[in-house]
Amino acid sequence: MKHGMIMRMSADYSADIPELEKLYPDHIATVSKRHDHALDHVGASHAVIFSGMPKVAFLDDTQYPFIANPHFLSWVPLVAVPLSVIVYTPGAAPVLVYYQPHDYWHVVPGKPCGYWTESFDVRIVHTIADIAEHLPEEKDKCILIGEIGTNGPDFGIERINPTKALNMLHFARGIKTGYEIACMRLASRRGARGHIAAEAAFREGSSEFDIHRAYCGAVSHTDNELPYTNIIALNQHGAVLHYTNLDRRPPKEIHSLLIDAGARIRGYASDITRTYSFGDARFDELIDRMHDMQMRITGKIRAGVNFSELHVESHRMLAELLVEARLAVGSPDALLASGVTAAFFPHGLGHLIGVQVHDVGGHMMDESGAVLDPPSGHPFLRLTRTLTENMVLTIEPGLYAIDILLDNLRGTPAEHHVNWDAVEWLRPFGGIRIEDDVRVTADGCENLTRNAFASVDGNVST
């Protein structure tokens, strides 16, 4: 096997990690406080948080991959345990009702073990009916957080996902605990190992499918364990923003790779994009310019920054880059106003990330649920909040040759700002996206992704 070296050296991600064990009690204390606050606000005494139900395909007995309720995951690192429940009552240790069916058809979840079990009163149940015994008796004092669906268990709780309480929890989740940040540092390292293996496979001339296999091998994830579907795009496929086909054969001529792929640790995600040239010096130079621009944007991150304004500023920076790279002519103002930068860079600068790759709460002004709309002309921006310490977000500027967007500029004032010969040159390479995950600090940021690449640095033994 071509990439055997890299795969054999991949790390063991299932072991307990001492630093996580140390940080976990404080994490639970913070999550508890957030629930105290939300329960108090809606006049309830208990939160019942349901992990979720497996979903079955229409007219079939096959289940879709299970994705746990993110509210459940913010308490416990159990990504694959359906039909389990956390019962939280302020002042008491949270109860985990852990569903372990007697089932000889499937692998059942193992006995709960690891550092996190000490923070819970764990009750193992073997039937769904037994869950009810562990729920509070005063159902009118409970709120249920989770998706029950039409054939889920009936817990007898009427207040399901009250918006006020959810808004408070979503807003709070934008700020990460020390434990969550440690998980995300590790998830970034795991992802960096995958990216290094994928780049090696690309340099060997592999197909998208084989690059994907090299990536999954190095991070030790199955497709369903990845935080999102890998985007592995050779050549002009890079111009499809969410390209998820995996061609089984390499193209006749290889020009470029755009890979957007992440990894998880204890449910927490990384989200990383890199772009590589297959030897074309001009495209290499354009990638360098995008790295430089991405670093300058990242250099502006600090607590207090308005992310909508930073997004618009990144369009000005892209306008200058387009002129320097001879893809466009004109002032930054003219390129912004005529829609040239939006045609080359049609997605948001970044988003919150956590137990969900696109973490909730990016548009929230405060915990009341008031919405901060994206700036006009930038509807896809997923984060409009003012940055505060310990938010974790992505910074992912892009530059693509997307025909349907560029063609829209024809016959408008923008047409004369575009160097169409240069667009023709760029088309076979698809596009460029450079994406890092960063943690906001009082006076700057911690770049989880670049730190991860530096620490892994081709040596995948740790």
Ligand SMILES: [Mn+2]
């Ligand atoms: Mn992203």
